[in-house]
Amino acid sequence: xxxxxxxxxxxxxxxxxxxxxxxxxxxxxxxxxxxxxxxxxxxxxxxxxxxxxxxxxxxxxxxxxxxxxxxxxxxxxxxxxxxxxxxxxxxxxxxxxxxxxxxxxxxxxxxxxxxxxxxxxxxxxxxxxxxxxxxxxxxxxxxxxxxxxxxxxxxxxxxxxxxxxxxxxxxxxxxxxxxxxxxxxxxxxxxxxxxxxxxxxxxxxxxxxxxxxxxxxxxxxxxxxxxxxxxx
Numbered sequence: 001x002x003x004x005x006x007x008x009x010x011x012x013x014x015x016x017x018x019x020x021x022x023x024x025x026x027x028x029x030x031x032x033x034x035x036x037x038x039x040x041x042x043x044x045x046x047x048x049x050x051x052x053x054x055x056x057x058x059x060x061x062x063x064x065x066x067x068x069x070x071x072x073x074x075x076x077x078x079x080x081x082x083x084x085x086x087x088x089x090x091x092x093x094x095x096x097x098x099x100x101x102x103x104x105x106x107x108x109x110x111x112x113x114x115x116x117x118x119x120x121x122x123x124x125x126x127x128x129x130x131x132x133x134x135x136x137x138x139x140x141x142x143x144x145x146x147x148x149x150x151x152x153x154x155x156x157x158x159x160x161x162x163x164x165x166x167x168x169x170x171x172x173x174x175x176x177x178x179x180x181x182x183x184x185x186x187x188x189x190x191x192x193x194x195x196x197x198x199x200x201x202x203x204x205x206x207x208x209x210x211x212x213x214x215x216x217x218x219x220x221x222x223x224x225x226x227x228x229x230x231x232x
Contacts (some may be wrong), residue, residue, distance in 0.1 A: 018058050020045055022161065027168050038056075093159070097203070098143055098202070109142075132177055
């Protein structure tokens with residue numbers, strides 16, 4: 001009995017290290033380009049080296065860490081071109097997800113999606129922006145989940161962390177998400193009324209606006225403006 005117990009404990013240590021490092025990267029507590037020194041991470045997370053090493057490998061598979069042989073591992077950079085490519089793919093995936101969601105969603109799932117939108121409403125009113133970021137992410141993830149398309153869900157999974165990370169990088173005061181709240185409502189209404197094409201169109205328009213907002217925040221000199229746009 002001791003071997004399975006030990007294995008379970010080790011698995012938990014790996015998962016804890018992974019989740020803690022992932023959160024620090026996504027929220028930019030570990031900024032892009034930061035070198036990941038195992039000894040320092042062990043001290044930071046109160047962990048031994050094996051769970052840290054395996055967590056870094058998993059984060060590398062997620063695209064959140066870049067590892068170079070003989071050099072080391074560092075938090076991956078977020079390039080302007082990468083945001084364009086990510087949002088191009090995201091627009092098609094989530095557009096399809098919204099369409100399928102409108103077709104397949106149940107009454108209880110509609111209620112859950114509506115609660116998510118209402119929670120965002122409350123977070124905007126109370127200016128609890130960390131909670132707002134999470135609820136915004138939940139709203140989009142739920143739509144993907146409710147699509148009932150397992151292949152779509154599998155393709156979307158590795159993108160979700162990068163999406164959340166970009167949001168934290170550019171939404172310094174959550175302006176974008178606040179401004180995009182009305183478009184979330186339009187998506188929700190189309191899904192609630194099972195209007196598949198409208199749900200897809202609203203989601204794609206929302207994400208095109210979101211992409212431009214992030215790009216303007218990352219490189220305002222390319223647009224000749226610093227004005228805020230729309231959120232996740």
